[in-house]
């Protein structure tokens with residue numbers, strides 16, 4: 001999109017529309033880099049009508065090529081590290097990362113395991129940390145709201 005070579009005001013208008021749509025309907029990709037599945041189940045619960053994360057416009061997306069936000073659960077295992085990096089590289093910029101759960105934030109109970117690289121920010125730049133083992137849906141919604149507030153304030157407009 002940035003290669004369209006539009007005149008200045010059209011380029012600015014297009015950037016505004018892209019930013020507005022990103023804030024009002026971010027698409028999120030979930031990646032389990034070694035989680036015990038507890039965090040994954042809480043994330044799914046957050047998407048059900050009871051907690052309704054979609055009311056914030058958040059849509060779970062299957063392909064990294066259309067995702068704005070990478071939600072990462074679990075510590076990063078040696079087996080998952082390359083795949084996690086590949087998925088992140090396939091996402092268009094600007095892209096954002098949420099570390100979901102104690103294991104993603106700090107390594108949690110899997111710290112220092114022989115097959116674990118460590119927490120998510122040892123591999124990727126993380127924008128929002130959501131602690132808890134597993135984090136409750138309210139905490140996940142709070143993390144998403146914090147990321148959206150940062151986007152709204154323009155703090156996290158990064159090139160990737």
Ligand code: SF4
Pocket residue numbers: 034035036037038039073074075101102103104108109132133134135
């Ligand atoms: S934070 Fe708790 S629930 Fe989530 S992956 Fe780690 S051990 Fe499992």
